[in-house]
Amino acid sequence: MQRFKAEFFKALAHPLRIxxxxxxAEGDKSVNEIQQLVETEGSTVxxxxxxxxxxxxxxxxxxxxxxxxxxxxxxxxxxxxxAKKIFNNHLAETITMLxxxxxxxxxE
Amino acid sequence: MQRFKAEFFKALAHPLRIxxxxxxAEGDKSVNEIQQLVETEGSTVxxxxxxxxxxxxxxxxxxxxxxxxxxxxxxxxxxxxxAKKIFNNHLAETITMLxxxxxxxxxE
DNA sequence: ACATAATATTCAAATAATCAGATATACTAT
DNA sequence: ATAGTATATCTGATTATTTGAATATTATGT
Numbered sequence: 001m002q003r004f005k006a007e008f009f010k011a012l013a014h015p016l017r018i019x020x021x022x023x024x025a026e027g028d029k030s031v032n033e034i035q036q037l038v039e040t041e042g043s044t045v046x047x048x049x050x051x052x053x054x055x056x057x058x059x060x061x062x063x064x065x066x067x068x069x070x071x072x073x074x075x076x077x078x079x080x081x082x083a084k085k086i087f088n089n090h091l092a093e094t095i096t097m098l099x100x101x102x103x104x105x106x107x108e
Numbered sequence: 109m110q111r112f113k114a115e116f117f118k119a120l121a122h123p124l125r126i127x128x129x130x131x132x133a134e135g136d137k138s139v140n141e142i143q144q145l146v147e148t149e150g151s152t153v154x155x156x157x158x159x160x161x162x163x164x165x166x167x168x169x170x171x172x173x174x175x176x177x178x179x180x181x182x183x184x185x186x187x188x189x190x191a192k193k194i195f196n197n198h199l200a201e202t203i204t205m206l207x208x209x210x211x212x213x214x215x216e
Numbered sequence: 217a218c219a220t221a222a223t224a225t226t227c228a229a230a231t232a233a234t235c236a237g238a239t240a241t242a243c244t245a246t
Numbered sequence: 247a248t249a250g251t252a253t254a255t256c257t258g259a260t261t262a263t264t265t266g267a268a269t270a271t272t273a274t275g276t
Contacts, residue, residue: 002123002126002127002130003123005123005126005195006120006121006125008194009118009126009191012117013114013115013117013118013121014114015110015113017114018110018113018114018117019110022110056198073197073198075193075194078190079187079190079194082183082186082190083113083116083117083187084113085183086116086181086184086187087112087113087116089181089183090180090181
């Protein structure tokens, strides 16, 4: 069971894949549109989309010439949001920490 | 920015680390307690705790002989919950799909 | 000071993930 | 049929992750 969850998180554990998910959170897109937005080799984008598809995180449906990708579950957006919140908390903590270090320097 | 987020998810992308987080979600624990609960080599658990610490997901504070670990942010629990929901949705979908396959078999 | 228990760190080997270029497939238009 | 565009897959080189065993550190009890 943990193994499945780990697989799921592993699918999110890549900068380009996160970027793609954030893009898809705004609305469905074709591979081409995604490729242009992320400015990355076509094959690389395709490969990462394959990873996301394999983990059931996105689906691609063929529309004529192109394939339109979309998030499979709107909860993905919520997940990214919670992650962002956690992230901001820690960023804030880190900044506070840095401030203290600076103060300590001055006090010497 | 995406890189940081990816790092964060990467920290969750491991069965043992998820297991550890789920254990810590129930309450703080010492390394030893964790080791016994997960039934894994001591050094392995320690290494994974190091990973979680490095990503600011848990903190360990020394109490005499032992080190007590705890989640750094309660939002982690929320994150795992959302992940579980997504996971259950997909599990349900998969089961439905399997049912349909079964029905299709019968109909032949 | 010494032995013991708890935890952390280092190292090397095995395994897995990423990337870009070449190639393949599918669709559309001429 | 042929050419052009969109997407996917394969391949090999590179880099990262995981693991257990060995070693080190730190605190406690005698």
